[in-house]
Amino acid sequence: MYRLTEEGSGYLRGGLPEKRILNLLSKGVKTDLTEIRNIPGANIGLGWARKKGWIVIEGSEVEITDKGVEVVLTEQEEEKALKEVESSGVTNEDMIKLLLSRKLIEEGKFLKPIPKEKKSFFGKVFGKKKETIEEIREIKQLTPEMIRTGSWKSKSLRKYDVTTPAPTIYPGKKQPYMQVIDEIKEKLIGLGFEEMKGPLVETNFWNMDALFIPQDHPARGIHDVLILKNPVKGMLPDQNLVARVKATHEGGWVTDSRGWGDVWDEDKASQLLMRSQTTPVSARTLVEKGDVPGKYFTIDRVYRYDVIDATHLPEFKQLEGIVVGENLTLRHLFGFIQELSDALGLGKVRFKPGYFPFTEPSTEGYIRHPKFGWIEVFAAGIFRPEVVRPLGIEKMTVLAWGFGLGRMAMIKLGIDDIRMLYSNDLKWLREKELL
Amino acid sequence: MAIVEVSKKDLLNLVGRKMPDEEIEEKLFLLKCEVEFEGDTASVEVNPDRPDMLSVEGIARAMRNFLEISLPTKYAVSDSKVSIKGSSQIRPFIAGAVIKNVNLTDELVKSLMQIQEKLHLSLGRKRKKVAIGVHDFDMIKPPLEYKDVEDASFVPLGESREMIVSQILEEHPKGMDYAHLLERWRIYPMIYDKEGVISFPPIINSERTKVTEKTKNLFIDVTGTDLRSVEQVLNILVTSVVERSGVIESIRINRKKYPNLDFEKRIIQLEDINELLGIGLKEGEAAKCFERTGYNVLKFKGGKLEVLIPPYRADILHDVDLIEDVAIGYGYNNIKPILPKLSTIGSLSKKGKFTRKVRDLMVGLGFQEVSNLVLTSKENDSVKMKLHKESVEILNPVSNEYDICRTWLLPGLLKVLAANKHVYYPQLVFEVGDCVILDEEKDVRTKTVRKLSGAVIKDTANLTEMRSMIEAILKNLGLKYEIKPFNHDFFIKTRSGDIFVNNKNIGFFGEINPEVLNNWMLDRPVIGFEIDLERIMEK
Numbered sequence: 005m006y007r008l009t010e011e012g013s014g015y016l017r018g019g020l021p022e023k024r025i026l027n028l029l030s031k032g033v034k035t036d037l038t039e040i041r042n043i044p045g046a047n048i049g050l051g052w053a054r055k056k057g058w059i060v061i062e063g064s065e066v067e068i069t070d071k072g073v074e075v076v077l078t079e080q081e082e083e084k085a086l087k088e089v090e091s092s093g094v095t096n097e098d099m100i101k102l103l104l105s106r107k108l109i110e111e112g113k114f115l116k117p118i119p120k121e122k123k124s125f126f127g128k129v130f131g132k133k134k135e136t137i138e139e140i141r142e143i144k145q146l147t148p149e150m151i152r153t154g155s156w157k158s159k160s161l162r163k164y165d166v167t168t169p170a171p172t173i174y175p176g177k178k179q180p181y182m183q184v185i186d187e188i189k190e191k192l193i194g195l196g197f198e199e200m201k202g203p204l205v206e207t208n209f210w211n212m213d214a215l216f217i218p219q220d221h222p223a224r225g226i227h228d229v230l231i232l233k234n235p236v237k238g239m240l241p242d243q244n245l246v247a248r249v250k251a252t253h254e255g256g257w258v259t260d261s262r263g264w265g266d267v268w269d270e271d272k273a274s275q276l277l278m279r280s281q282t283t284p285v286s287a288r289t290l291v292e293k294g295d296v297p298g299k300y301f302t303i304d305r306v307y308r309y310d311v312i313d314a315t316h317l318p319e320f321k322q323l324e325g326i327v328v329g330e331n332l333t334l335r336h337l338f339g340f341i342q343e344l345s346d347a348l349g350l351g352k353v354r355f356k357p358g359y360f361p362f363t364e365p366s367t368e369g370y371i372r373h374p375k376f377g378w379i380e381v382f383a384a385g386i387f388r389p390e391v392v393r394p395l396g397i398e399k400m401t402v403l404a405w406g407f408g409l410g411r412m413a414m415i416k417l418g419i420d421d422i423r424m425l426y427s428n429d430l431k432w433l434r435e436k437e438l439l
Numbered sequence: 440m441a442i443v444e445v446s447k448k449d450l451l452n453l454v455g456r457k458m459p460d461e462e463i464e465e466k467l468f469l470l471k472c473e474v475e476f477e478g479d480t481a482s483v484e485v486n487p488d489r490p491d492m493l494s495v496e497g498i499a500r501a502m503r504n505f506l507e508i509s510l511p512t513k514y515a516v517s518d519s520k521v522s523i524k525g526s527s528q529i530r531p532f533i534a535g536a537v538i539k540n541v542n543l544t545d546e547l548v549k550s551l552m553q554i555q556e557k558l559h560l561s562l563g564r565k566r567k568k569v570a571i572g573v574h575d576f577d578m579i580k581p582p583l584e585y586k587d588v589e590d591a592s593f594v595p596l597g598e599s600r601e602m603i604v605s606q607i608l609e610e611h612p613k614g615m616d617y618a619h620l621l622e623r624w625r626i627y628p629m630i631y632d633k634e635g636v637i638s639f640p641p642i643i644n645s646e647r648t649k650v651t652e653k654t655k656n657l658f659i660d661v662t663g664t665d666l667r668s669v670e671q672v673l674n675i676l677v678t679s680v681v682e683r684s685g686v687i688e689s690i691r692i693n694r695k696k697y698p699n700l701d702f703e704k705r706i707i708q709l710e711d712i713n714e715l716l717g718i719g720l721k722e723g724e725a726a727k728c729f730e731r732t733g734y735n736v737l738k739f740k741g742g743k744l745e746v747l748i749p750p751y752r753a754d755i756l757h758d759v760d761l762i763e764d765v766a767i768g769y770g771y772n773n774i775k776p777i778l779p780k781l782s783t784i785g786s787l788s789k790k791g792k793f794t795r796k797v798r799d800l801m802v803g804l805g806f807q808e809v810s811n812l813v814l815t816s817k818e819n820d821s822v823k824m825k826l827h828k829e830s831v832e833i834l835n836p837v838s839n840e841y842d843i844c845r846t847w848l849l850p851g852l853l854k855v856l857a858a859n860k861h862v863y864y865p866q867l868v869f870e871v872g873d874c875v876i877l878d879e880e881k882d883v884r885t886k887t888v889r890k891l892s893g894a895v896i897k898d899t900a901n902l903t904e905m906r907s908m909i910e911a912i913l914k915n916l917g918l919k920y921e922i923k924p925f926n927h928d929f930f931i932k933t934r935s936g937d938i939f940v941n942n943k944n945i946g947f948f949g950e951i952n953p954e955v956l957n958n959w960m961l962d963r964p965v966i967g968f969e970i971d972l973e974r975i976m977e978k
Contacts, residue, residue: 176802193785333717339776359486365763
């Protein structure tokens, strides 16, 4: 498809420059070169006229030849071709070559040129005379202007190959382990649990003593917990509470227990550490909420002295909950664990007697995994009287439970290295599908 | 948790019944133990509350009770006429016993070694609280004396020459292991017989009184810093040995007679049992449950049960300990779960709800969430960021990469970016997480603070773009904000600002200083921001 350039259009109207030279010379006037040169386009005209043999230039005089005389009144091939391009956008190949080289036409996908006689008319009724615009070419991109003017109606949009792969993009996403945790929180809230919180740095008082763990228990040492260098000591809570805990450790206080018998040291209790379990949060919550029914949970970080490998990190998350109510029994504890297991889609729970220093009776709950067989995922029990009585709980019974969060998350996410739960691998994070 | 290794053959022999592996596993499971088999060896996991099961004899005894093959019986104790006089300041409590006519089979010897080791570790608190010595009674020449001395010379077990205390503590393997328990003292506890030292607790016995295949009679000494633990360990050891063979004879220590193998009588209310367990037992049924877990029941009537607690049980502090045994005797697999009728409304904490909103906004802005540990290093938290921050420090970190608590999140994000230099750019990462700040006012001298941080790394990192993001976040949280220029060492000078909400400085944003980029080995511009969510949340 071609159309006239501005120059081409000008020649069509005003005649080819070489023709104009001829017209000048044909009047029989011998012309001085310098005079001719003053006329616009004269140089081009002189060049072509000479090339075509229509003129001779001797010194500073230009004279028309016999050939030139013949040609004066005849339509040139170029002129004819220009007309054809203007009206239909095409002409013969030879002419196309020539006109292109003279820069009188150019290539492109254009609207069919508006016929001269219709031009001004068209200008007035632009857009309404559809029949004057012929739809012949394809468009790559729909533009706002086309939509606004409706000009898209007479066009066809080029086919788009929808099967070609496109560049990969990564949406913003939540971290996979966080997704697992969010989902579990949803289920717990659905079961009526309220989220509780506690500090990451704890005193031994809340982390151990209030939970009736004896002060010389091996799990309180530097090979088990992360003790602080700075700060070193914290403040113990309310004096009366401290006194009750002390009395309970030393001789059972009023709990009908033997107690541990050892002397209870306030100094040891005020030592600071990174909390080694979430149970201090439960203890603090019991004191805060008092001797009334409630269900509380927390999913939060805890710390142990564990050398880092595929199954150990010094920092990991625990899921813990307490159910505070009147007349709760071991059957209720089992019932509640089974309900939780059902909510998490883990199936029937097999209960084994267990041992934790702060609960009695205690249990470990196993579920059957299709690949790993029976695995322990629940740890639970009824808080001992030596724990709850000093904290001010007398009417209520407190069921406590914990769930092996990290392990289940690893199974769910299909990973076998615990460090992946905190992965820095952006490629993995970007490509891991949503839970 | 202790792993006790036993021979399956030996175990079943002591139980008195043949059982396939699955049944052994099932019964032990219901008795609180997990077990793994490899050939003839069964590795039994024993919980810290059952030191009486730290030997194959103790495990077999528990199984026999459970399977109703036998009930605990009284222990007959006659008098050996041996006595120990004296005392020690360092290990004030001492107990002991004689066991005559012991058939020292390989199994018994192996078991004896294992239970001593395990008792030392658990109840003995690595020998500090309790230490055990086992001797060939026939090699002992009474009378016995227990005293602290400045020095002593004897041939310790395993040696052929006489050694004095300092040599033992420095050269003998057990001396080296446990010398620290005697660090503060200049005197040392010793048990003497007529001829010399027979035991240097908690370190080592004498070679002279060592147990050999020819030994027929055993003498056991137990010393320590806690009376109850010393007595319990003696009882556990003695009752374990006589499961196989032997006759127990007592010794007199000052005015006490040991071992005291009396069963403690205890009255427990049926009502208390049912209140805690919820299985609605009658007296007779409860009695049966007790018997299955090793308690003789003297009588059960009128809502009361009179039970006898065996002398080897170290874990009965409160009635609840007995009640758990009732549940075990009943069979945990027989307890039918029921749901508590407790109607409560669940919810996230206020902070939890706010965190969720913030995370949703960040995801909406196209950021990938990351999760880092709170534990970090001074290097990462301060030095690489051109700062000197005070933080919580760990005394015994597992490595020096994790020896403090992070005070902010941005370094963690830079760490993530630094690990992903071969991953497509641009990268947008964020974290919402807890940091720990020192705070004298709090009872734990620290404040756990929830923060939000985001970082963008790309060739044409654009501060304006980040400001738009911050505005989007704050506006959507319903907050009016103000930016004031402020230079931070980790940002490029004049290319950072602090964010104010309600005239409170809640955070900052800026373009990371190339020096900091170098520290993290990052080679592209990074823009970052961090906001203290607690400050926004407080009224």
